Amino acid sequence: MANNFGASLLNQKYASNERQESKKSQLNEEEIFYLKSRAAYLTVFKSSLENITKKEQLRLVLQRAGQNPSNKILNKYWTSRTKELNFDDFCAILKNEKPATKSELLKAFKKIDTNNKGYILHNNLYEILTTQGEKMSQEEVNSVLNLADVNSNGKFDYNKFCNTFFVTCEQCAVTASDKMGSNSKIKQQQFGSHIEKLNERAVTPSSKSSPRTPKSSDSDASLRKGEYKSSRPSLSRNYKATVPIMINMGIPSTRIAKLTEPTNLKDWHFTSSRGCFFLEENGDIISHHFKMQVPQKNTIYLTIKPLNLSKDEGGPSPWMSVDTAFYILKENNERVESPLISFAELRNGETYLWKGELGAGVYWLIPFTTGCRLKKNKKQIIRETKLVYRNGKEDLILTPEFKSTLSDLFDIIDLDGNGLLSLEEYNFFEMRTSGEKCDDEAWEICKENFETKRNELTKQGFLDLNLMEANDREGDPSDLWVTLQSMGYNKELEMTEACPFIFEIYSEKCKAKVQAVSLESTNKRLQGAICKSIMVNGDAQAVDGYEDVIIYTYKNDSRISSAVENKSENKVTIQVNHEQSKNCISNRGLQVFAVELQPKSSMVCQHVMPLNERQEWTYNCVQTVLA
Structure with missing residues (x-):
């Protein structure tokens, strides 16, 4: 409970004692970091292959690493959509959060102790911790005030508390390392004997040639x-x-794909579809998955590239550097694993392309990005963009910035690019942002209240729908921000954790049909x-x-x-x-x-x-x- 108390003041975590060993090389710090991380993980789980499946497990394993997770930090990495985190996610969390120091914790207390008495009266401390910042519960505060070593006569000695707090954190990390070192089975999973030979360097012996190596690299x-x-x-x-x-x-960037487009491509049958990669809180990437129906044996020319939505003339969208490729799998209802047909490996600028002959049948088109350039954004937000305001008549109005963002969102979820949203397209958006689909009855009500064409929602109707949501909340933008952040936007209305893309499909003999059928993570089908x-x-x-x-x-x-x-x-x-x-x-x-x-x-x-x-x-x- 003392750990939670420190977290409420700092909302940061304590780093292990290697942080102060500035003379060590980055190489050794990296090795020590993973030894300690692995040690902590294996005090909670039998193997680093096991995943964290509960928020309390995340709290426990972070504490075993000598860290100090606040509720705010836990909620940041364990959201309503989080199902599990793996060992890599755990390491990333330890690296992402800035470490707290003893001086920072003392500084936080001294802001309360303005007279520099060295203690804080229980009544004052109780009021501050239960009403300000990351509020603590009465039980949490009482558990701290009942600590005999740091409390007496209604006074809280924060200097003693800081000493106890950091000693406890360090002991957690040491205990984890000791436990791993004493267990021979767990010790096998360490990164070598780092204690005895940290500063040695040697030439690694060359591996002997093997008959299993088919070709020289x-x-x-x-x-x-x-x-x-x-x-x-x-x-x-x-x-x-x-x-x-x-x-x-x-x-x-100087290389151009060897595959050239067919000279008579303009005469081929054409179709296209849009989709989007979304970055989850745990680092997973989900995207639309597609099915392509080829009516007869056909030569297919396929391309995929990021969808540029920049409103600046000639300026690219910030996600244009994200790599967007794809895999082609043959649908096979008789087998769990769909056979791999091919994948896009040729690239021309931001476009990945593939050309080949496909027999009649149904194929999975699964977009793929390595994740090298679609990562959690660590940018510090200076100001939160205003989404709505009231005019002179006290009517609620969408700000120009928000209206422009909604226009982009419409273009992203308009998968077929016809300028209208069908119920199927809108439901991909609903599943992403709220986890629930809009049923036929609700869609009929939507069409009655907002502009539609051919039974599909127009862009103006989509803007009015979001304005109605803002009115329902009397101008409170909280729900609007949930939607925007689910779609990859930060509080400055920059899309930093998503990448929209567009498939373009050319077929020589007859038109292929393509349709988005799911929005899912990198599953076994793609991983395989x-x-x-x-x-x-x-x-x-x-x-x-x-x-x-x-x-x-x-x-x-x-x-x-x-x-x-x-x-x-x-x-x-x-x-x-x-x-x-x-x-x-x-x-x-x-x-x-x-x-x-x-x-x-x-x-x-x-x-x-x-x-x-x-x-x-x-x-x-x-x-x-x-x-």
Whole structure:
């Protein structure tokens, strides 16, 4: 309860004692961070493969990491739509929240103790903590005021409390590390013996060539020359085997896709559909999924690109740099896993494209983004944009900024681009923003009260619908902000956590039909397709000494993806370290992380793209089987 009390004053978390060791290199700080994070996680869960499924579990595992989660912080990462968080999410939370210090906590108390007496009267403290800021309950405040070591004669000694508070936080982290160190099974999941050899450096032995490696990669040549240096300490008694991979890439923006569009494309049958990627609170990405019906054997030319909605003449929308590709799967009702047909790997500017022949049938078109450039936005909001105001007649009016944003929203949810919203299109919007669909009866009422054409809602009708919602709340914009934030907008009306896109489909012989059928997360269907494409098209390296563990690396002009396959009967833990990469950004947002594979399984490790597309980039990754 003392932890909650400190959180209500600071709304920040305490960092571990490594924060003060400024002389250590970033490399060692990173290693220590993951050792402590992993230790804390494994005091709550049996494996880092287990997910956090309750808010209280999130609170507990953060406390075991020596942190101080306030209710505001917990609600930030565990929303009404959150179902689970994984170990990577947990690490990201620890990194995202700024650490509190003892001096900051004391400063917060001294703002209350204006006479600098060193204590605060219980009555004053009780009133402040239950009525201001992140309000505490009576029970929470009483539990603090009942602490014998820091209270006497109706006075709260905040200096003693701060000492106790930070000692408790540090003890939580130490206890977690001690518990992990004493458990031999858990110790196997550590990132090596960091205590004894933190400052050592050594050359990583080159992996022997394996008959399982079908073709030579760029990294093979560099390894044979002995050019690769390990970015980790020499921890040979804890590490079993290492696979280093280094790939030098050129400047992506100078490359143009080899696939050229058909010369008579204007004569082909054309259709299109819009959709959107949305970034969830836990970092997951969801998007519209589509079905395409091909009436007969046909040559298809498919493109996808971000949808530019910029109102500035010639200016691109801020999400135009987000990579938007797609996978094509054959619908198969008899099997759980739909067969992978192909995927878009060729790129021309912001457009990804594919051309091929498809037989008659129904196909899944599943949009894909690596997540490298669609991430949680950390921008500090200076001011909240006003959404509505009252004119001289006290009528509620939409501000020009809000009206422009609603116009963009309309264009995003108008999936077929005909300038009108059907019930099906509107329900995708409703499911995203409220979790409920508009039924036929409610839609009829909507059509009676707002402008429609051909039984579909016009843009003006959509604007009036939102104005009515504001009137229903007497001008309170809270519900409007819930809608906007669900659609990826921040409080300055910038779309920072979503990326609208547009599919364009050309078919040579007859028109293909495409329809959005769901709005869902990166599910097993897509994950399986991504993993399979990496394994089929990438370079493979069996781990020396562990031939049943195979690392796959796939590259095209704009991204590098890695996957790992475990063919053995035992669980395998692999550390992935790409700290020595240059001008790279990973979808995980982490330079060092670990993945665990169950027996007879495979998974995608990460996607990497250039941080600056106008510069060359180097992928330098070490993947290690841990003892």
